[in-house]
Amino acid sequence: MSLRDQEDFLSNIHPFEVLNQNQINDCIKHMDIAYYPKDSTLICPSKISNHFFIIIKGSVYEYSDDEVVMDYHQEDSFDANSLIYNETKHTFKVHEDLICYELEKKTFLKLIEENQKFKDFFLKNLVNKIQTLKDKEYTSELSSFMIAKVEDTIIHEACIVDENTKLIDAIEKSMNFKTSTIIVKKEDETYGIITDSLLKVKVLLEKRTLDIPVSDIAVFPLMTICNDDYLFEALTVLIKRNIKRIGVTNNEGKMIGVLEQIDVLSHFANNTYVVDTKIKKAKTIEELKNSSNDLINIIKSLQAKGVKVNHISNLIGQLNTKVYQKLYNLVVPTELKKDACLIVMGSEGRNEQIIKTDQDNALVIKDGVDVNLYRPYMEKLTAHLIDFGYPPCEGNIMVSNPFWCKTVSEYKEETKRWIDAPDMQNYMDLAIFFDSFAVAGDKQLLINLKDDLFDKLHDKDVFMAYFAKATLAFDTPSTVANFMTKVHYIDIKKTAVFPIVQGIRSLALREKIRETTTVKRIKILEQRKVLEKEKAAELLEAFDVVNTLRLKSQLVKILENKEINNEIDTHNLGKIERDLLKDSFKIVIDFKKFIAYSFKTDKIS
Known part of the structure; x- marks a missing residue:
């Protein structure tokens, strides 16, 4: 291999x-x-190598x-820790005949001292490593969508008056500020708003x-x-609350200005508002x-821009x-709306x-209202949602199913049965219901x-242990080798997404946390x-990585007119994506152990 080839090879190896x-x-x-x-055997506790290895061909476990905790393939490198700390608790053994570069320890340590970025990569914790890899993977996709802060756009000077100010004086002050928005400040430092439409x-x-x-x-x-x-968070609030402006505060909570919807939209120039x-x-x-x-066009646009x-x-x-709200209002008669609540559950409930x-x-x-009055409208609701492109649930968890259309008292009886007569179906019904969110x-x-539900779960340690044990239901690969070389596809939901969701859900249920989204939990x-x-x-980092890989895969399937599922094509993963997946699996496996210990799942059959 020529010097030019060696240089080209090295330039593709992070960092x-x-x-x-x-x-x-x-x-x-x-x-x-x-x-x-x-x-x-290349490295072991009794044999610390004098080289840093970069694989050209072959594999190392x-x-x-x-237990195999990591596998290394073409363009992978190891083991910085044993060189830096001059010790290791692990063994590195050749799995397939190996051809590799060996960089002298002295030179490697010299680079660590001379180059701060090089040093940071090897000395950072796992979270920072993942963030560094993600930055490298998505740098070409970064845009103002992802990195813009509220302070990066136009913030209008706020016309602030105290709560006892006469309206005529406040209007005069707003004219001097050349704004139609008046911010009202109370003695307790809370703020209100007066707009033209309110006047x-x-x-x-x-x-x-x-x-x-x-x-x-x-x-x-x-x-x-x-x-x-992030400015994107402001856009989300504006959309959620149906408002045209939002106050901007500094880190101390002091009002510093007003952000207008029109300025946010012009910054992003996308069709979300449309x-x-x-x-x-x-x-x-x-x-x-x-x-x-x-909606699918918005998703494609945001994902392509690195959001x-x-x-x-x-x-x-x-x-x-x-x-959902609009459909509910269009389908259900006015006299029935006030006596019921439409909820979404599972992944929809978690947003x-x-x-x-x-x-x-x-x-x-x-309670006291005739359930049968709602049944015909719920069947229409489900049919319309299917027509809108929301596929029917394979488990029939839909309002058209009488099991999921009943009174408060009937649901209370159901949750009692889920807890008192636990089996896997009841655990999952409870899990889905716990993630419920009211939409109309x-x-x-x-x-x-x-x-x-929270009252019923008081002192139910055995039930919670069984509930949490579902976190361990699916295997998470300890190495990437077995599916990179043998199995073409991997179900990323079962191997990584579900264990995080269910483990966090179990902790949230025990802690009586009402928030439904996994990130906020x-x-x-x-x-x-x-x-x-x-x-x-x-x-948080692992959850973002695995969901990003899943979304990219699903968008490819839509483009190719294929069935949407949770499988990712491992053969299409880039080098950095594979590294990100490896590190994320590490985190998931460690989290499973944490859940098993926290809920004492080894004490139940």
Whole structure:
């Protein structure tokens, strides 16, 4: 292999591309090609190597005792830790005849000292490594969508008056500020808002004088966002709340300005707002269907621009909720709406279903109301959702199924049965129901049911152990080799997504956390010291990686007109994606052990 070939090879190995030309030349000067036959031991606790290995061809397995914890293939490198710390607890053994580069230890350690980026990669924890790899993988896709902060766009100076200010004086001040928005500040440092439309309704139509204090008509509280938050989060709030402006505060909570919807939309220049407006204005089922069909284009656009999966799912979840609300209002007679609550469950309830893969929904009806009055409309609702592109649930968890359309008392009896007569189906029904989120109707009905569920689970340690044990239901590969070389596809939901979701769901249920999204549950569990800060950070990164890989795979299937599922084609994974998946599997396996220990699952059969 020529020097040019060696240089080209090294430049594709992360993090060697951060080295300058002199450092690359130094690498090549102190690097040799070596061959090792199958079963050769390269590194072990009693044999620390004097080289850093970069694989050209073949494979190496890393063992902890007799368990394979990692596998290394073409363009993979190892083992920095044993060189840096001069010790290891693991054994590295050749699995397939190995041809590799050997970089001298002295040169490797010299590079660590000379190049900070090179050093950071090898000395960072797993979370930072994953973030570094993700940055490298998606740098070409980054755009203002992903990295823009609220402070990066136009923030209008706020016209702020105290709550006792006369309305006429506040209007005069707003004219000096050249704004139609008046921010009202209370003594307790909370803020409200007065807009032109509010003046028309509360003053002109009600024939009030302009001498009234602004607090008489201001709307409290004003929705706010921090200037250091991502601009995309502001867009999500504007869409969710159906508002045209939002207050901007600094990290101390002080009001510093107003962010207008029009400025956010012009920054992103996408059709999210158009779709949201179409949904709101839809007057017929057909108009609503056409609006919902536009969601896939939004998903494709956001994913292509590097927006994190969590942000995409949050935004799409808000739009899906609006579709459900509008459909419910179009289908269900007015006199029936107030006595029921339409809920979404499972991945929809967690706001984590981006592509329409199935339906998980139900109806909760007030006690004393005839359930049969709702049945025909629920059948219509399901039929319309299927027509909109929301596939029917294979388990028939839909409002058209009488099992998922009943009164509060009947649901209470059902949750009691799930807990008292546990089996796998009951565990999963309870899990799906626990993730429920109210989208239309009387939300207090669902709150009542959640309160009742938490009360029933008090001191139910054995039940919780069985419930948590479902986290361990599917195997997570300890190596990537077995599916990279033997099995073409892997179900990323079973191997990685579900264990995180179910494990976090189990902890949230035990802690009586009402939040439904996995990401927010993780953050709350960290705040409550149930999860250590590092473990929470690892789970958030791994969850983002595996969901990103799943979404990319699903979008490819849509493009190729193939069936949408949770399988990813491992042969199409790039080098960095494979590294990200490896590290994510590590985190998932470790989390499973944490759940098993936390719920003492080894004590149950």
